Amino acid sequence: MCPLSDPTALILVAVVTEPRDLEIARLLGWYRIPLRTAPKVVAVDYLAFYQTGAFGAEKWRIQFICQVLGHELVTRAELLQDEPTHPRAAEEYYKIQIGSLESLPTPILAEKWHRITFLYTTGEYLLNAHRLNDLVVQSEDRNTLWRALRERARQTQAYHVKDYPDVDLDPKLLAMLLGIKELEESYQAGG
Numbered sequence: 001m002c003p004l005s006d007p008t009a010l011i012l013v014a015v016v017t018e019p020r021d022l023e024i025a026r027l028l029g030w031y032r033i034p035l036r037t038a039p040k041v042v043a044v045d046y047l048a049f050y051q052t053g054a055f056g057a058e059k060w061r062i063q064f065i066c067q068v069l070g071h072e073l074v075t076r077a078e079l080l081q082d083e084p085t086h087p088r089a090a091e092e093y094y095k096i097q098i099g100s101l102e103s104l105p106t107p108i109l110a111e112k113w114h115r116i117t118f119l120y121t122t123g124e125y126l127l128n129a130h131r132l133n134d135l136v137v138q139s140e141d142r143n144t145l146w147r148a149l150r151e152r153a154r155q156t157q158a159y160h161v162k163d164y165p166d167v168d169l170d171p172k173l174l175a176m177l178l179g180i181k182e183l184e185e186s187y188q189a190g191g
Contacts, residue, residue, distance in 0.1 A: 009045040009123035010148055013062065013135060015116060016049045025049070025066070026101050027173070032079055035092040039118040041149045042071050042094050043156035048108075048126060048135075049101075050116060060110035062132070067099035082179010108132055120145060 014031060016022050025031045031047060033039075048065045051058055077089040110116075110132045121135040122145060129135050137145045 005123075006045070007122065007124035007127065008148075009126075010145075010152060011046045011048050011065070011121045011123065011126055012039065012042070012044040012068075013048045013050050013116070013119040013121060013132075015052060015118070016055075017052050018054050022049060022051070022055075022064070022101075025098060029069075029098055029100075030079075031096045031098055032076075033094040033096065033118075034076075034088070035073065035094060037117070038094055039120070041120075041153045041156075042068075042096060043152050044068055044120070046123075047096065047098060048121070050110075050132070053114065058107075060114050062104065062108040064101040064103060065126070066101050069097040069099055071096045080179060106130070108135065120149060 014033065016025070016031075021031070031049075033042065046065050046067055048062045050062050051060065053059045055061075071094050073092050074095050075089065076086060076091050076093050077084055079093060079095060080086070083089060108126075108129045108131060112133070116132070119135060121129075121137055122141070125135050125137060125141075
């Protein structure tokens with residue numbers, strides 16, 4: 001179900017700082033959030049991706065949403081194998097498993113806001129938003145949102161992992177996205 005048709009859906013607006021991260025989300029079905037900077041509740045119904053200045057002509061907007069299927073805690077090195085010596089390689093990250101990316105009928109533009117962190121909103125607010133500021137939950141709706149988030153946090157205290165289907169990707173593309181140099185070299189050498 002698309003959040004545009006579910007006014008009560010809990011939505012986390014998540015920042016995508018690089019086009020590569022959006023491609024990983026699209027092709028591999030996951031998004032990462034550093035545990036040390038993660039919002040208190042990651043067990044939401046949908047993610048809405050805020051694209052930063054790195055996206056050129058498509059910067060400072062929310063253009064894609066996706067359903068959240070589950071999450072687990074892993075290290076950055078497990079997620080991004082091409083960066084084993086990264087300064088944060090041993091740090092823990094939430095790996096949010098997601099469904100396919102869906103384009104919004106009209107992108108939600110940032111206008112004045114360009115630097116954001118995480119923002120919670122609902123399907124109703126997303127449906128009616130034209131700019132990023134329209135996603136901010138107001139008045140009595142804010143109390144309802146916080147109650148729903150607290151309840152969701154209570155429900156997800158136990159850790160669960162769903163079974164996910166294997167993704168059928170070309171091994172060269174997968175090696176490139178994950179940065180597995182040995183596999184890339186093996187295919188380049190004809191093996």
